[in-house]
Amino acid sequence: MENSSDASSPLAGLRVFELGIAIAAPNCGQKLASYGADVFKVESLGNLDVVRLLGSAWAKDDPEMSRILSDTSPYLPEMNAGKYSVGIDLKNEEGLKVALRLLAQCDVFLSNISAAAVVRLGLDYEAVKQINPNIIYTQLPGFGSDPELPYYHSLAWGPNQSPLVGLDSLTGFAEDPPAGVATTAPPDYMSSLHALVAILAGLEHRDKTGRGVHVDLSQFEATISLLGPFLLDLDVNGREQTRIGNASIWGAPQGVYPSCEPERWIAITADDADSWQALQELASPWLDSDLFLSERDRVENAQTLDQALSDWTSKFSSDDLAARLQSAGVAAHIVATNEDILNDNHVVNSDFYKVAPSTRLGRDLFTGSAIRLSEAPSRVRNAAPSLGEDTREVLTKFVDIGPEEFEELLAAESIFEMAEPDLTFKRPWDDWIHILIPGSEDARDLT
Amino acid sequence: MTQPYSGLRILDLTGIAGAYGTRLFASLGAEVIKLEATGGSPVRQLAPFLENAPDRERSLWWTYLAMGTKSVVLDPISQRDSLQTLIESCDVIFDDQLPEASKLSEFSISPKTIRVSVTPFGLSGSKRSWKSSDLVAWAASGVLYTTGFLDRPPVAPGGPSQLILHATALNAIAGAQIALRMRKQTGLGQNVDISMQEVGLSLAPETGLPMLLDDRVHRARTGNRRDLGRPFGLYPCSDGYVSIVVLMPMHWEAMAKWIHEETDNDTILEDVFRDPSVRTETKDLLDTWTEELTINKSRLELFEEGQSRGIPITPVNTISALANDRHLAASGYWETVELPTGASARIPGAPFRTNQNWWITARSPFLGEHTNEFIQ
Numbered sequence: 001m002e003n004s005s006d007a008s009s010p011l012a013g014l015r016v017f018e019l020g021i022a023i024a025a026p027n028c029g030q031k032l033a034s035y036g037a038d039v040f041k042v043e044s045l046g047n048l049d050v051v052r053l054l055g056s057a058w059a060k061d062d063p064e065m066s067r068i069l070s071d072t073s074p075y076l077p078e079m080n081a082g083k084y085s086v087g088i089d090l091k092n093e094e095g096l097k098v099a100l101r102l103l104a105q106c107d108v109f110l111s112n113i114s115a116a117a118v119v120r121l122g123l124d125y126e127a128v129k130q131i132n133p134n135i136i137y138t139q140l141p142g143f144g145s146d147p148e149l150p151y152y153h154s155l156a157w158g159p160n161q162s163p164l165v166g167l168d169s170l171t172g173f174a175e176d177p178p179a180g181v182a183t184t185a186p187p188d189y190m191s192s193l194h195a196l197v198a199i200l201a202g203l204e205h206r207d208k209t210g211r212g213v214h215v216d217l218s219q220f221e222a223t224i225s226l227l228g229p230f231l232l233d234l235d236v237n238g239r240e241q242t243r244i245g246n247a248s249i250w251g252a253p254q255g256v257y258p259s260c261e262p263e264r265w266i267a268i269t270a271d272d273a274d275s276w277q278a279l280q281e282l283a284s285p286w287l288d289s290d291l292f293l294s295e296r297d298r299v300e301n302a303q304t305l306d307q308a309l310s311d312w313t314s315k316f317s318s319d320d321l322a323a324r325l326q327s328a329g330v331a332a333h334i335v336a337t338n339e340d341i342l343n344d345n346h347v348v349n350s351d352f353y354k355v356a357p358s359t360r361l362g363r364d365l366f367t368g369s370a371i372r373l374s375e376a377p378s379r380v381r382n383a384a385p386s387l388g389e390d391t392r393e394v395l396t397k398f399v400d401i402g403p404e405e406f407e408e409l410l411a412a413e414s415i416f417e418m419a420e421p422d423l424t425f426k427r428p429w430d431d432w433i434h435i436l437i438p439g440s441e442d443a444r445d446l447t
Numbered sequence: 448m449t450q451p452y453s454g455l456r457i458l459d460l461t462g463i464a465g466a467y468g469t470r471l472f473a474s475l476g477a478e479v480i481k482l483e484a485t486g487g488s489p490v491r492q493l494a495p496f497l498e499n500a501p502d503r504e505r506s507l508w509w510t511y512l513a514m515g516t517k518s519v520v521l522d523p524i525s526q527r528d529s530l531q532t533l534i535e536s537c538d539v540i541f542d543d544q545l546p547e548a549s550k551l552s553e554f555s556i557s558p559k560t561i562r563v564s565v566t567p568f569g570l571s572g573s574k575r576s577w578k579s580s581d582l583v584a585w586a587a588s589g590v591l592y593t594t595g596f597l598d599r600p601p602v603a604p605g606g607p608s609q610l611i612l613h614a615t616a617l618n619a620i621a622g623a624q625i626a627l628r629m630r631k632q633t634g635l636g637q638n639v640d641i642s643m644q645e646v647g648l649s650l651a652p653e654t655g656l657p658m659l660l661d662d663r664v665h666r667a668r669t670g671n672r673r674d675l676g677r678p679f680g681l682y683p684c685s686d687g688y689v690s691i692v693v694l695m696p697m698h699w700e701a702m703a704k705w706i707h708e709e710t711d712n713d714t715i716l717e718d719v720f721r722d723p724s725v726r727t728e729t730k731d732l733l734d735t736w737t738e739e740l741t742i743n744k745s746r747l748e749l750f751e752e753g754q755s756r757g758i759p760i761t762p763v764n765t766i767s768a769l770a771n772d773r774h775l776a777a778s779g780y781w782e783t784v785e786l787p788t789g790a791s792a793r794i795p796g797a798p799f800r801t802n803q804n805w806w807i808t809a810r811s812p813f814l815g816e817h818t819n820e821f822i823q
Contacts, residue, residue, distance in 0.1 A: 010629035023653070035625050055661050074661040078652040144778060144800070151774040155759040159673070159680075163690035163763040168671070168681065170606035170766075173599065178688055178763060180671040180681050181604040183593040184651040190610075193617035194798050200624035201451035201475050205803060207631075208449055217799035221780050225798035226467065226613045228511035230766050233495045236507070236792045240767050241607065246582055246600070249607045250493055254582060256591070256600045265601060267586035275578070331567070331578035333586040335601050338659040338666055341589050341648070346574040352645055353656065365660070367652040370645040371622040372569070374638040376629055429660045436656055 009036025010376050014203075015398065016108040017042060017099075018083070019090075019123065021049050022158060023188035024140050024219060025112035026079035028195045032108070033082030034369045034378035040106070040394055041083040042099060043387060044090055045416060051075040052387065058428050068360060068423055071386040077366035081356060082380025086395070087388030087416035090121050094414035099123070100131050101399045107206075108199055109137045112191070112219075115145040115152065125214045134212040136202035140191050144218035151220070161187035165223040173245040190226060191219040251295055252302040253279075256335055257310050259318035265335035266318040268309070268325065278329040279309075286312035342435060353436045358383040359418075362426055363440075365433050389418040450476020450805055455627075456536055458482055459516065460550060461543040461619075462489045463612045464565040464643065466512035468620030469541055473515030474797070474807050480517045480533070480817070482550070487814045488513075497786055503814055504787040510811050511794060514784060518812035519821050523550065529823045530554065538636075539563060539623045545575065561626040561636040563619050569642030579643050584611040588647025589666075593654060596670040615646045676723035677733035678702065681763055682741045688763035689741060689749045694723065701756045702737075710739045785810040 014037035020026040026041070026049070033039040043049060052070035059065035059072050086102070089095040103109065109128055111118060118124050118139060125137045125145075139145055142156040162168050162181045172179035198215040205213055224231075230241040241249075248254035251271030259266055270279040273295065280287045287308055291301040298305055313321060318334040325332035334340060341347055351368070358364040364383030371378070395401045395415065409415045434440045453476035459469040460482055473479040481488060487503040490512060497505040521530040534540070534554045539561045542549050546564075556562065564570055567579030568587075582603050585591035588611070595602035604610060622639035630636060648655060654666050672680030676699075678691040693702050703715045715736055719725055726733050741749060746762035753760030762768060770793075775781065782796040787810075797806040 010625045010632075031621070055658065057662055074657050075653060078655075078657060140799075143774060146778065149774055149778050154754050154761070155757070156761055157692045157694075157759045159692045160690050160759055160761040163681065163688070164761045166764045166766055166769050167605045167608065167610070168690065169688070169763050170608055171594065171604055172602055172606075172671075176596065176599065177683065178671060178681055179595045179599075179602050180690075180763075181594060182669050182671060182673055182680070183654045183666065184590055184604070185653075186605065186610055186614075186650065189650045190614065190617070193614065193621060196621045197471055197617065197624065198799050198801070200621060200628065201805065203628065204451040204624075205449075205805070208451070209803075211803070213805075214802040215799055216801070218778070220774070221778070221795070222798040224769060224775070224780075225795045226610065227608055227766065227769070228795050229495070229507045230608070231770060232507045232511055232792055232794055234766055234770055235794075236497055236786065236790075237495060237499060239495065240765065242765070243606050245606075246603050247607070248580075248582075249495070254580065256582075256586070256602070258600075265586075265592075267583050267591065269578075269580035269583055271580075326574075326577045329578065331580045331583045333577075333579070333583045335586045335592045336589050337592050338589050338654075338656055342656055342659070346568060346572045347644070347648070350569065350572050350645075352648065365657050367649060367655055367657065368645075370618050370641060370649040371625065372640040372642075372645075373622060373626055373629075374640070375633075375635070376625070376637070432660055436660070 008376050010373070012036040014038065014108065015106040016040065016110055017103050017106040019111035019113055019118070021113055022051060023079060023185060024191045025110050025195070026051070027189060027192040028199070029083060029110055030079055030081055031196050031369055031371070032199070033380055035373075035376060039083040040086050040102065041080060041385065042086050042088050042090070042102070044088065046089070046091065048387075051079055064423065065425065068386070068420055071360045072425070077358075077364050077384035080384040081354070081366045082382065083385055084390035084394050085385035085388055087391045089414055089416070090123070092414045094409060094412060096122055098395065098399070098401070098409060098415060101401070102395070103128055103135070104131045105398050106132065107136060108202070109135055110195065110199070111138070112140045115139065115141040115147070129212070132212070134206060134210070136199055136206065136212055136215070138195055138199055138202070138215040138217065140195050140217040140219055142219050144221065145216045158185045158188060161185065161219055161223070164220060166227055167223070170241070170243050172243045174243055178243060187219050187223040190223045191217060194222045247302065252298040253305050253309050255306055255309070257313040259321065260314055260316055261318070264318045266313055266321055267333055267335055269331040275330045279325070282324065282328045282330070283309070283312045348436060348438060354380070355433055355437050355440050356380050356383040359389060360386050360424055362424065362430070363433070364427070365436065386418045388416050391415055391417045450807065452477035455538050456480070457539045457541065458534065458537040459541045461541045461565055463508065463512065463609055464543055464615045465541040465563070465619055466490060466616060467613045468616035469516065470512050470514055471620050475805055476807065478517065479515065480519050481513060481812070483518055483520050483814060485520060491814070497788065510784070510786065513811035515807060515809040516812060517817035517820070518814055519818050520815040521818065521821065523553070526822065529821055532823060533821050538627070541565065541619060545570065557636070559630065559634065559636050561623055561630065561639060563623050563639040563641065565615050565619050565641045565643070567643050569645065570640045581609045581611050584643040584647050587644040588651060589655065590647060590651045593666045593668055595668045597668045601668060611643055611647050611650070614650060615641055615643050618646055672734070674727050674730065677726040677730045678737040682737055684741045684744055684746055684749055686745045687765065689746055690761045690763055691737065692759045696721065698758055701758050705753070705756055705758070706736055706740045710736070712736055712739070782808050784808065787813065
């Protein structure tokens with residue numbers, strides 16, 4: 001198997017033990033893998049990562065496919081591209097010993113399973129430190145790792161975190177119930193990014209001091225840290241920021257406006273003097289009114305201004321209008337659907353979406369990294385590992401487990417390997433990948 | 448004491464799209480220098496202001512996001528030599544302009560310096576000169592379209608909290624950190640290119656393009672509830688809203704029992720409702736039954752009792768609810784910062800804890816406070 005590590009991989013040689021579920025830790029592990037780290041996703045049959053169970057409606061009715069359904073989820077490479085999958089039953093005594101032997105060879109421990117669960121498994125910081133004192137131990141459960149704290153045992157599934165941290169109540173129009181952030185989970189991604197920062201800082205810390213570190217990241221606290229100005233406003237001014245739709249707190253106009261087509265919207269921000277002038281000239285005479293002369297006028301008459309602006313925008317198609325507004329120097333974009341992004345040449349030609357080899361599917365597609373390094377393009381060894389695909393390679397190469405011991409562990413079900421390794425399929429939508437990644441129709445052989 | 452980034456010098460020319468990242472760098476030990484124009488950073492212009500007095504020292508965005516940094520004002524013509532020396536001494540430069548429009552385009556930069564750009568649509572491509580904002584970036588990412596109620600316009604996730612800009616700043620610091628790792632091997636800097644649009648796309652892969660290719664289902668706005676089951680989403684209560692996520696069988700059993708006990712609803716115990724798809728088909732009924740329970744209780748009552756019954760239910764917190772949250776009070780989360788008036792205020796503390804005392808808290812600088820340190 002090819003190793004992704006080379007001189008232009010900034011994190012080459014870094015070994016990460018990941019015990020991740022869903023988004024927060026896996027998304028962080030994927031970024032580490034994208035820049036050269038060897039990320040070992042440790043998986044148990046009894047507690048599958050939920051992303052393995054989603055999607056792939058096309059596969060569910062095929063009896064042969066259903067045996068390997070957990071390898072075909074399109075969500076899997078979104079969070080796990082470039083990783084190794086190591087099948088270990090952590091609730092098995094021998095399995096745990098294997099995990100600890102692997103951990104002894106790792107630089108980083110990364111997990112978002114509940115703080116109580118890592119203690120129950122025997123993988124809490126104190127236990128791991130015994131076998132690897134210099135480890136960069138990073139855990140990001142919902143509410144931190146201190147069992148004395150009030151919410152330690154609280155259940156907060158992904159969709160609960162955004163309401164908890166205040167983002168849902170800030171989302172929506174003032175006169176409506178909170179709209180919430182329903183289709184993505186910002187606290188997961190914000191926690192993932194903070195964990196990435198902490199791990200990279202941990203490497204510098206270890207270089208300087210020779211010591212490891214315990215990073216205790218509460219998703220609740222990390223995400224609230226992004227609301228500092230509003231919490232300050234409440235503390236020093238007694239004013240509470242609430243939801244205000246799409247308005248800007250810094251001026252007007254800003255909002256989502258209709259176009260001449262149904263359900264085709266345009267987002268416009270012209271909340272400073274220069275962009276207002278450009279907007280007014282472009283829209284003249286629609287916005288020529290004494291009500292909109294000064295910045296203060298525009299804020300005080302924001303509703304009237306939004307209506308006048310809507311009257312103007314609704315004469316045009318949103319695509320044309322966005323281009324015209326941007327040419328004039330006004331921040332604007334169509335409120336893009338996924339289908340729009342698929343047809344957005346700026347995105348499609350930017351090499352943002354990636355395709356990489358997949359043992360089960362030949363190749364697979366995933367969202368790339370927003371961190372673009374000029375001398376170290378993100379790259380991964382595979383699109384996403386099948387369940388237990390790399391157990392043998394990792395345990396024999398990175399841990400001194402010989403062939404005999406390996407077979408014994410397999411037989412005892414302390415570890416497991418990829419099921420049905422010869423069963424391969426082509427995604428029914430494989431032929432469409434080139435829509436998102438130009439040139440990929442000629443790239444069947446990606447090695 | 449040694450912080451992870453003590454000894455590192457960073458020059459910051461960005462606004463909010465970089466500020467949270469350089470703030471983290473400063474809190475982790477780096478010397479972060481805000482190179483400001485005579486009139487001050489644009490962040491200083493942003494409301495709200497301390498005591499509602501618009502003043503370049505009183506923006507609460509500045510108060511929070513510039514913590515621990517230095518403020519330097521150097522005229523690019525009359526103080527060119529000092530500025531050139533400063534620029535060449537930096538390990539990392541954060542900029543929010545295209546290279547040709549950068550304030551630094553007339554200065555020489557060390558090959559060891561890492562240059563981080565945070566721009567609306569990245570440094571290349573057909574939209575490289577397009578402008579953006581938090582709202583426009585959400586629009587370009589596909590997330591805005593799917594947020595809100597179907598009979599209302601799409602609405603910005605997180606409202607005015609500038610979430611995409613903060614995520615951009617987080618990607619920017621991580622990019623700089625990775626480039627610093629590489630510099631240890633090569634001795635050379637490089638360019639880090641962060642596009643706000645790509646940051647938005649990378650925040651939503653679970654509803655993004657690969658999913659569309661997989662199921663060919665157009666994503667529309669679903670309001671504050673989702674058709675993955677019921678109850679699922681936000682429900683009104685006596686003092687606001689709560690969030691309920693019932694997917695797993697054990698959560699449904701506990702939820703049905705609770706509604707039955709509180710509202711004398713016997714029908715809800717029927718076997719047929721154990722199937723999440725049946726609950727989704729009869730969602731209006733299930734939502735009504737759920738609201739009969741929630742509407743008479745407070746957020747905290749529902750949170751505490753629901754959790755004790757094993758149901759994933761949480762309050763929909765407002766800013767004031769967070770300020771009064773008992774977990775945050777008990778965890779020692781809050782810190783104190785000195786305000787420009789000399790008074791102090793309470794702010795969120797470190798976003799993550801370590802057992803190695805990494806985190807430094809220091810107030811934001813006055814305009815030009817540190818200029819003299821850098822005049823030759």
